[in-house]
Amino acid sequence: VDRDVWLACAVPLSRLPVVGAEVYYFPHGHAEQCPEHLPAPLPTPHIFPCVVTAISLGADDKTNEVFAQISLKPGPHRGPAAPAPDADPTNPQQQQLSYFAKQLTQSDANNGGGFSVPRYCADHIFPKLDFEADPPVQNLLMRDPKAKHWQFRHIYRGTPRRHLLTTGWSKFVNAKLLVAGDTVVFMRRPDGELLIGLRRAPRYPVVPKLDAAQQQPPPRN
Amino acid sequence: VDRDVWLACAVPLSRLPVVGAEVYYFPHGHAEQCPEHLPAPLPTPHIFPCVVTAISLGADDKTNEVFAQISLKPGPHRGPAAPAPDADPTNPQQQQLSYFAKQLTQSDANNGGGFSVPRYCADHIFPKLDFEADPPVQNLLMRDPKAKHWQFRHIYRGTPRRHLLTTGWSKFVNAKLLVAGDTVVFMRRPDGELLIGLRRAPRYPVVPKLDAAQQQPPPRN
DNA sequence: TTGTCGGCCGATCGCCGACAA
DNA sequence: TTGTCGGCGATCGGCCGACAA
Helix, strand or coil: CCHHHHHHHCCCCCCCCCCCCEEEECHHHHHHHCCCCCCCCCCCCCCEEEEEEEEEEEECCCCCCEEEEEEEEECCCCCCCCCCHHHCCCCHHHHHCEEEEEECCHHHHCCCCCEEECHHHHHHCCCCCCCCCCCCEEEEEEECCCCCEEEEEEEEECCCCEEEECCCHHHHHHHHCCCECEEEEEEECCCCCEEEEEECCCCCCCCCCCCHHHCCCCCCC | CCHHHHHHHCCCCCCCCCCCCEEEECHHHHHHHCCCCCCCCCCCCCCEEEEEEEEEEEECCCCCCEEEEEEEEECCCCCCCCCCHHHCCCCHHHHHCEEEEEECCHHHHCCCCCEEECHHHHHHCCCCCCCCCCCCEEEEEEECCCCCEEEEEEEEECCCCEEEECCCHHHHHHHHCCCECEEEEEEECCCCCEEEEEECCCCCCCCCCCCHHHCCCCCCC
16 A cells, blocks of 8 residues: 555554654553454553564555554664654655545435535545536546545535535445444545545444344434 | 255265275366366376375355365275275164255346245145145245254245245345355255255356456347 | 246335525 | 435335246
């Protein structure tokens, strides 16, 4: 996966260290992301100084959720004299990728198969619509991190007028198993190519399924 | 998987050797069943004398297709004096399981979600319908080799009258990924419990997918 | 006896503007 | 500006008898 695409899809707080960086391994944070990987009673002390030995960026084959595999070698740090990896301006291309992220509402994920496009995204990421047409409409072709292509109908309609993705959207939602709370990321490359990525919302620990007889009916609103 | 259920679901030509039996390993036959397991140029000679060291019967977790894992030890046979394993009458219970197998037609697999029940199967495997009712109808509950239960609506209707499985059938077809040519096996235990199994039709070698632009439109009839 | 077909009805999907937050 | 809703038309799934092989 391209580094700039990966960064756009990763949660905003994510920062990638560089190989050789001196970091602290923090088991509690690891367990929060991957509860199934670690035993429940976490060891003490709770942080371990480590050196990053390798990084590989990837995306899940089925869901396209991006992840980073960061290899660590435990060992004492050489001290604060080491260069600060975050200050390293190694990635000028990152500036070139403009993107917009939106957390899916209930309506985006469940209802009628449409997606409300925020104005900023339509104006700054998507190609301009022909507003002479009635209604203004175009088809958008986007590539996901695994190079699979998705087509969406982008229309500007309704009273008051708003941008929507209609045909093609629900297919994407179902294929990626998206739910309200997940986030989609629309990206535009300098050459105009559109990309689509996603950030999976944190999933709560899986609870064992109840028998049908024990299940509560869904709350009525 | 129970031996009798396995035998009912296996293709009629299948016979299971017993441990210790002296058999011939025939690479060409192995390649026909599992084309991906063996290298293309098959070795000569084409048969190898072996002794069966272990047998385990199983069913695929997703599709329920039954298979047998037969461990072989290459080595010369001790000669024709060894007992003929097929003559060994070790399985009186097998007589107790009555079953009926039907290869799926196009209509069974594709159309309107129904299944034409051959008369023999309705008469000898399924519970008797109440022909006083109009129409005669009942729900059948069946267990597959992985102990999952499936319910089917069994109705006797149409002109001329015939037995059909309707509601529940297409769910089964989709879940098991059945296509025309596959075979379903209905079984009745002595205690009356109904079982359902399947035999997957031989699949032809997978050809690489063509690009959309190269694909032929489906033939019109 | 049973495989295939067209009819048809109900459920679901998904596009739409209305309206309010 | 945009989230949610009800309406509603199109599509699809699937039950039906007709008919012929």
